[in-house]
Amino acid sequence: MRCPDITIDLTGKNGTPARVALVQMPNGTGKTTTLELLRAALTGTAVNWTPARIRELRRPGATNETGKFRVTLLVNGKPLTFELILDFKAASASYRTTAPHSGGVKNRWESPANMLQFLTPAFLELFIFDGEFADNLLTQGTQRADEAIGALCQLDLLSIVSNTVELQWKQATSQGGPKSANALEKLNATHDALLAQQTRLIRARAIAASKVEAGTVEAAKLEKKIAEKIGSVEATKLQHGEAQFNLQNADNAVNTISGSVMGLMRMPLAVHPKFCEQLVLLRDNLDNLRLPETSSAQFFDDLVKDVECICGRPMTEAAAKEITKRAMGYLDYDESATINALKSDITRFVSPTEEDSRHTRLEAGLKELAAAKRQQKEAKQTLDFLAKKLIDAGDAELEAWKATLDSLLIDLDRYKQALHDIDDSSEEDTGGTILSLKLVKRKLDEVKGKIAELSKTVELRKKTDALRTIFESAELLARDAIRADLLRATNERLEVVLSNDPLRVERIDKSLHLANQTGASAGQKLSVGYTFLMSALNRGNNDFPLIVDSPAGPIDEGVRRKIGRLIPDLCTQFVGFTINTERPGFVQALEKASDDCLFLTMFRRTDGTKRLEENLPTQGVVQTESATLVKDRDYFMQFDVTDVEEI
Template sequence: MKLNYLQLCNFRQFYGKTPQIKFASGERNTTVIYGNNGAGKTSILNAFTWVLYEKFTAAFASPELLVNQKSLAEAAPEQAVECWVELQFERDRKIYQLKRKCYASKNVQHQINYTQANLFMLVAGDDGRWYPPLESPEDIINRILPASLHQYFFFDGERIDGFFRQNHNSNIAEDTKELLGVKVLDRGIEHLKKAKRSLQEELAELGDAQTKQLLKEQINLEQDLEAIKQLITKITKEVAELEQRKATLSRQLLEISGVDEIQKLKLKLVKQQKIIKQNLLQSKKELKKLLSQDSYVVFLPSISDRFISLLQTLRDRGQLSSGLKQEFIQQLLEQQRCLCGGILTPNTDTYNNVKSWLEKAELQNIEESAIRLETQVNTIKSQAADFWQQLDRQQAEIKQQYLELNRLETETEQANKQLNSYPNRDAQQLQQNIETIEEKIKGLILEQGENQQQQSDRTQQLEQLSQKIARHQLTETKQKLAQTRIAVTEEAIVRLHEVRSRLEQQFRLALEQKVQEIFSFISFTPYLPKLSSDYKLTLIENTSGIAAPVAASTGENQILSLSFIGGIIDRVRQWSEGNSLVGYDSSTFPIVMDSPFGSLDQIYRRQVATAIPQLANQLIILVTKTQWQGEVEQATKSLIGQEYVLTYYSPKQNCKQDHLELNQQDYLLVKPSLNNFEYTKIVPVKSIDQ
């Protein structure tokens, strides 16, 4: 899960639509957001948890008051004010655009009324087009990073020491099983139990008494489906009109002298991207075809070796001759002359010896079949080698196409930057208008996604109803089949229990080892973390030769919690390489930390600042000036890829300004408000070369 950007609109302290907070990745994988207490650092942390899971951290005061107060005060009575958070992230070459939105309005008595928050999602695949997902956004998010695990990746550093209080141990055990993939087995077991009950009950489930009710439901669903289709058609038409306007503006850009070359280059790059994406789809289609048609050959060499060995054994035993035919032996006996020229007189020893070969010689068709099979089997090994060569070639081709696509995307982004910064105001305005239209199109497609999801749900419900209506009677054959399925289900439950037990123990020991490594790197104490079978994490002191538990301080508990999170990320990433149970994007994990250094002394702050960026693929730090300056800044400076400052506008009279110097420039942390409202603006920090 790679985070691309976060954007807010009227969310808590943040008035209006903020600029996108773009997150660093790669070698400089750290994004730092500076702000004083009360400026909105915790609000940004909770913007992540709200848009993904509609959850808030314990430190988030008054979570029911989400909409910015300044925007509400400026709105007329009963006028709806929108509040939303948008998050874009990547996983498995797909880009996910996520937006959670709610509205608030005030009445004439200045009472605030909120609407229910709604979640929308768009997904972009290899073809570059945005589509609403076929599944619900909640299901997709929980498959990528389950809600029960979000506290390990989006956390308040000042309260992280509470992770391992005794009353939380059971939750930690369950959450860790989710990351490991053991919960997949648990759900499989529960599913099998439900399937068993369903098999036991299905014979009495349907009957003619239900048919009328089912038909009534079918009619209502068909009416709902028709209304949804009309709404989808309306939005599709609106999107087409916007696309046409966008094309017109693009042509106008081509008419401006100086800009035309940049625009031509951009259009050329976009066209090349489209071709590459089409080729990617075709390559993946061919790869799937290769795997579905020819992958079986890799499993055949061992079987073919056994077959050859079996033929040789039969020949050694004389049960399968090496080419002698019954017809040939019978001809020798009739001619009464041996192959060597000797006379074969009936009832003599010589005659009987030749006659005995009749019992050893196989039928002609059996021998010929064996010879043909033997010839074909000998070619299997070469077929397997050919398959691996084709597979390597297909995968190399796909990899090369992805590299080319990345290059084209980078050049397109550079062309967009040139258009936005071009000195001609008309060109800048046209480019801004194009980007505005693109945003509107994405918004409409996001709305369309909800409609199409409802259409899919209604269609699926109609199919299920049709199947129920078609079933009136269940036969005796189906009863026997259900009994067989019940027996197989019971056996599968027993096997899954055993697999779960072994996997859990193996992973827990590996996790304990990694937590010990990280804790030892950060802490100068001789203590050693121990992880019990129920995932209770304690510190043990063993200097006297006798292991004894230690009453950990607040700082040690914070280090212990950070070590556990780092261990989880490292071990799940490593574990997923050889285990298919882990279904999450285990190669990439972000960490968002709010004030993670508050309870630590100077040495621990430096050690934590050094260790955490190495464990996470992306690190977002929300920090005050005091927490940042000094050892944390020195340890992290070379890893910073993006920086932002939260400028807090205070309505307090005679407010004293505060500032922070970054890259030889001053940025205001606190500034007087000119409209008697408090609010915060997000200011990107310019790099030295900008």
């Protein structure tokens, strides 16, 4: 393969894996290929590789038809071996697994059940670590920090238990009698479809929200670059400044006036004068009524007993019966109080003059808004014209930025619309695919209720819902508590690691957010990533090795020493793939902090490396046709290839 043909044994002093193992490999030795094959062997994912990717792993110029990569682990003290076999002729990948639990060799990738959740590409990124992953931990729009917390602290177990509870309820409700079996089957099918749609919508919302967050940040950066470029060119500088000023004023005006207009439009009487006219007419008609209050009943009782009616006519028996009958139709005290309040509100809200009416203010506001929108549009058109002017003049960089921004804004609109559809508060079912999470939840609750009622398991449904609510709340509370704990631990260690260059994490919310700054250097990112992951690995219920590619590359020597002192206390096994330029500060600190440190140096056997074989130690040397591996501290410390052009 592209990496040398050799066995790297990480056994330490006591016949167990060394606490710290440093594998020094010059550039071009196959370090990247080794890590790629290590990830593939541990996850079983090479079976999905393309033929081109498989063939690229054969060393250039080689003619061998197969290549093998084998990794042996200790899981709870018992060996587990994965062997990846690449057939370069057929461009295919296969596996063999050897483990005590399986009874021997299996011609496939087969992990112990208790390891399945850890041997995944996403989880391996947490302990097979490189600078790219450290960068992703601090990139807004990603969820790497939250994923690391969930994976290392096994918060997904709460979801598994919650789903198991739901499955048990489903099984309990699937045993209906002859009359309800078909109905239950249909309801369960509907339930499963809605549950699947809910899962899809939740996943889609997370993706859309992440894209909007990351895209908004990227769009702002591009807009800033474009603005700075246009503003820096003498031919467009003056016009650009004026257009920017006009756009800012227009944006402020649109925001202010929009709020005022929306407030007025929420009141019907501001929309059209007819509302005011009719409300005033209603109030005047109510004023013309003489409505009795709590004394109404007694008034009518006394009236029918008089000889004459209040109108002067004789009170006959027929008239008395009619008055008694119709008295019930008059308003009592509560209705009268409501009407009095209504009249008062009409007087208070309906302006007596047209000039002061809400409708007049709304019309004026709409005119102001239209003017502000025109100014906003004209300012944007001016900025677009200035950008086009520079692009037409041959500014390729500006043209590329503008094209990227236009494409990004289209994508942002699409993702924002998706978020709007998913978060739609309307519960109206228009048929077809349901895009509203709220509507899916309502229909899911309805179906669950029907299933529970049909199966006579209402009480069981309540208990199931209570348990799921408990698990969801527990996961949320646990995640928040772990975030707070990791935030404290990470910042405490950063005070030690970056004492000369203070840097703090403000919060952990999907990604790591730095306090008082939006960016960081490569060395700072790697230091923060180290510190966060070591804090997370240190608090989990399982021990994992920390395997790092170029562990001290962009970090200065002072920070290297501090990180080197911390590593042995924060993980049970550390494996670093290094080059000779990373030794200063880092290696000495690691060695001093660990009582079991293994030093390995490996290089290819070529004409250019013959000089490196002249002073090999008498012990600890393994040589193959393609490589030399030296297990010796002094050789490790003195190894230097800086004057060799190519190895």
